[in-house]
Amino acid sequence: xxxxxxxxxxxxxxxxxxxxxxxxxxxxxxxxxxxxxxxxxxxxxxxxxxxxxxxxxxxxxxxxxxxxxxxxxxxxxxxxxxxxxxxxxxxxxxxxxxxxxxxxxxxxxxxxxxxxxxxxxxxxxxxxxxxxxxxxxxxxxxxxxxxxxxxxxxxxxxxxxxxxxxxxxxxxxxxxxxxxxxxxxxxxxxxxxxxxxxxxxxxxxxxxxxxxxxxxxxxxxxxxxxxxxxxxxxxxxxxxxxxxxxxxxxxxxxxxxxxxxxxxxxxxxx
Amino acid sequence: xxxxxxxxxxxxxxxxxxxxxxxxxxxxxxxxxxxxxxxxxxxxxxxxxxxxxxxxxxxxxxxxxxxxxxxxxxxxxxxxxxxxxxxxxxxxxxxxxxxxxxxxxxxxxxxxxxxxxxxxxxxxxxxxxxxxxxxxxxxxxxxxxxxxxxxxxxxxxxxxxxxxxxxxxxxxxxxxxxxxxxxxxxxxxxxxxxxxxxxxxxxxxxxxxxxxxxxxxxxxxxxxxxxxxxxxxxxxxxxxxxxxxxxxxxxxxxxxxxxxxxxxxxxxxxxxxx
Numbered sequence: 001x002x003x004x005x006x007x008x009x010x011x012x013x014x015x016x017x018x019x020x021x022x023x024x025x026x027x028x029x030x031x032x033x034x035x036x037x038x039x040x041x042x043x044x045x046x047x048x049x050x051x052x053x054x055x056x057x058x059x060x061x062x063x064x065x066x067x068x069x070x071x072x073x074x075x076x077x078x079x080x081x082x083x084x085x086x087x088x089x090x091x092x093x094x095x096x097x098x099x100x101x102x103x104x105x106x107x108x109x110x111x112x113x114x115x116x117x118x119x120x121x122x123x124x125x126x127x128x129x130x131x132x133x134x135x136x137x138x139x140x141x142x143x144x145x146x147x148x149x150x151x152x153x154x155x156x157x158x159x160x161x162x163x164x165x166x167x168x169x170x171x172x173x174x175x176x177x178x179x180x181x182x183x184x185x186x187x188x189x190x191x192x193x194x195x196x197x198x199x200x201x202x203x204x205x206x207x208x209x210x211x212x213x214x215x216x217x218x219x220x221x222x223x224x225x226x227x228x229x230x231x232x233x234x235x236x237x238x239x240x241x242x243x244x245x246x247x248x249x250x251x252x253x254x255x256x257x258x259x260x261x262x263x264x265x266x267x268x269x270x
Numbered sequence: 271x272x273x274x275x276x277x278x279x280x281x282x283x284x285x286x287x288x289x290x291x292x293x294x295x296x297x298x299x300x301x302x303x304x305x306x307x308x309x310x311x312x313x314x315x316x317x318x319x320x321x322x323x324x325x326x327x328x329x330x331x332x333x334x335x336x337x338x339x340x341x342x343x344x345x346x347x348x349x350x351x352x353x354x355x356x357x358x359x360x361x362x363x364x365x366x367x368x369x370x371x372x373x374x375x376x377x378x379x380x381x382x383x384x385x386x387x388x389x390x391x392x393x394x395x396x397x398x399x400x401x402x403x404x405x406x407x408x409x410x411x412x413x414x415x416x417x418x419x420x421x422x423x424x425x426x427x428x429x430x431x432x433x434x435x436x437x438x439x440x441x442x443x444x445x446x447x448x449x450x451x452x453x454x455x456x457x458x459x460x461x462x463x464x465x466x467x468x469x470x471x472x473x474x475x476x477x478x479x480x481x482x483x484x485x486x487x488x489x490x491x492x493x494x495x496x497x498x499x500x501x502x503x504x505x506x507x508x509x510x511x512x513x514x515x516x517x518x519x520x521x522x523x524x525x526x527x528x529x530x531x532x533x534x535x536x537x538x539x540x541x542x543x544x
Contacts, residue, residue: 151443151461151463154442154443154462154463155442155444155463157440157442158441158442158443158444158445158461158464159442161439161440161442162445201477202461202462202479203461204440204458204459204476
């Protein structure tokens with residue numbers, strides 16, 4: 001059975017694409033057959049993060065407009081056998097997407113026995129974002145621990161509860177998870193940043209992962225290697241935990257306590 | 271009741287509607303010179319009574335409404351006689367238009383409402399009862415209209431069952447829930463920027479961070495009960511209060527809000543247990 005997961009947030013720049021890429025890789029590493037689709041038509045980034053930008057020949061819009069087959073447009077990942085990327089079109093805009101077209105592509109992925117389809121949503125609540133979430137079974141709402149991101153996520157959660165196929169068919173809506181990114185435990189301890197519990201309380205849903213703010217994320221993005229593959233970095237490990245929880249495992253949250261300064265650091269005061 | 275009542279700081283402005291004595295000048299026929307002569311005569315007989323007295327010009331006895339220049343002339347004549355015309359009375363829609371053109375008020379008792387096309391009794395304009403005149407808050411006069419906008423997008427179940435409406439899901443930013451003609455009970459949280467509206471009372475068992483408007487059709491007995499108070503705005507029968515800062519005594523506590531003598535009162539339900 002195929003599960004469609006939308007990665008969304010409302011606000012831009014919070015880490016949707018980074019999260020989509022790492023979740024897709026993490027699930028594929030567990031032997032699942034995974035397709036990750038970039039819904040950000042006109043501002044495509046997923047291919048860069050996945051490191052396949054030079055291999056994009058056909059894209060999502062081409063498939064929707066019957067200009068190629070889905071098979072031609074799916075880019076097979078070089079690192080993991082069971083992972084495929086469907087890039088967005090850079091030369092078109094969101095109006096090139098249609099509900100029927102998206103549905104047809106997703107149906108075809110179901111028939112091709114994919115275990116997971118990850119939909120990387122654009123920012124905003126307009127057509128691209130609306131279509132990315134419409135067919136979802138589950139939603140990962142990416143949120144930064146700051147007020148505007150939390151409010152936008154709240155809006156998105158409202159849309160997930162009403163403007164999705166599952167909600168319209170009365171199937172109880174989309175299963176929702178919160179993923180905090182750019183979390184800085186030190187700043188939370190100082191009271192400069194909202195804590196996990198603050199965010200959880202305002203949004204009222206459970207947290208599936210907390211990704212610490214980490215230089216590893218930027219390095220990985222620039223290199224075209226999803227950060228989850230960097231097993232040394234805390235962010236990579238945190239994404240691996242989130243994937244495990246997505247698959248039903250119980251894992252305690254890590255990297256959420258401020259690091260105590262070591263003796264040397266305290267002596268030399270930095 | 272053992273609850274401590276929290277007094278709300280008085281706003282700067284208070285507007286009251288009440289009756290004040292005002293002279294009405296009925297014009298029985300259009301005769302400007304006659305008007306000038308008669309007014310001069312009255313002024314001569316009782317100057318103390320008429321000098322600088324405010325008066326309302328009533329044109330309803332004329333068979334046709336004079337044009338704006340004629341009315342300007344009439345007003346100027348009254349003014350030069352020593353009285354102070356402050357507006358027009360008796361509202362027909364033309365008369366209303368005339369008053370607008372002259373930038374003078376039409377006096378409330380005679381507003382045009384009865385003549386207008388009947389306004390649908392929709393929740394779009396929950397009319398506060400006439401006695402409870404809306405009191406604009408001092409801080410944000412324009413940004414927050416007291417009456418709830420029509421929750422057009424919210425599916426409204428058939429009204430008139432008399433049983434309260436139950437909502438068990440979170441109400442998220444941008445969503446509106448409206449209980450027409452009844453109470454509204456909400457068991458989950460109400461986020462910032464969300465609105466819950468009822469013609470009756472509102473009962474909230476989650477946190478209230480958005481807006482709650484009870485008595486949306488003007489029921490002054492409606493109340494708001496809330497388990498965890500962080501509201502942006504609450505309103506009962508058009509009396510509302512915006513919370514730019516929530517008083518520390520109320521923040522996060524369970525409260526109820528009601529109207530007492532036209533004033534919005536808020537009290538903690540857990541007073542003494544803090």
